[in-house]
Amino acid sequence: MLNTKLAIVKHLSEGHSIRAMADKFSISKGTVQAAKENRESILNEAERNHSLSKARIVKQCEVNVILWRWFATARARGYPISGPILQVKARQIASELGVEGGDFSASEGWLHKWKERNNIRSYKISRESGNVDLERAEQWKSTLKSLLLGYDLKNVFNMDEMGFFFRALPD
Template sequence: MEPEKKKRKLVDVNTKLAIVKHLSEGHSIRATADKFGISKGTVQAAKENRESILNKAESNHSLSKARIVEQSEVNVILWRWFASARVKGYPISGPILQAKAKQIANELGVEGGDFSASEGWLHKWKERNNVRSYKISGESGNVDLERAEQWKSTLKSLLLGYDLKNVFNMDETVFFRALPDATLNHAKQSCNGGKQ
């Protein structure tokens, strides 16, 4: 009866790096193979390719570090924009945030494959910044009285020639294309909308 062949085990760069480190600490090939549960041939190959493994690990580390730096820049700039927009009373939704994040990433030159303003990214961004979705309660802001007086005189001239029975108060029906009535907001701030 033939002895069973061991299945080849794929070893990632981090494991190869750990193997190289273990060998450099003075451990034998056999001891290293036993520790990592791999064949002596795999350990021998890692030993022979030590330089390329170290170079590959360093380049992977640099790439991931660069991505983190670029993405954190996007997050910081997005937070500043978000805070500024909310102070002005603009309602901000998830899709608006995602579009703005993509715009910021493009302006910073972050490559498309390195940054994606996905639903998962949005969820994590909101958690990190303690941002929640709220229904906007009421309007805030001052009415421009001068402009309101101008509108009264303009309205009178627009109504000339119409019988009063054909003049209706439409009030809020003109808001069918208005801004959303819910917004993302920092959890510890009041959530009021601006004037429609």
């Protein structure tokens, strides 16, 4: 409704008639006349609302940026970061920035959208590759080939890709 009143005030200041505004917005002439008489209060209210919403958006953007930097650093160090951890950290950052509770809530919906915006997917962090001795792995490959010589290929399985652990819990 405030946007409509602002548009009416703008058009009236450009010289449009009250009748033309009433027809354009499909409202009564009395409503347009009231907007004309309350021009200053409408402009003041719009400025207050704009300033508050802009300040809230800026602070929320700061929370998002700071949280992303923290997340990237923690993930680079190999720490597993879950959704609840992100929510707690976001609330902590928001309180440090002085964002009021009503202005920011690290809800499930916020978290989902934050992950989408930052292209974050949940996956298992494997630390195995950093601990592998590449020289021994190459030796094992040659040893494995000699061990498999007596078997048909149809009898050789990669247990990582087979369904032999159908009763095991997922990891």
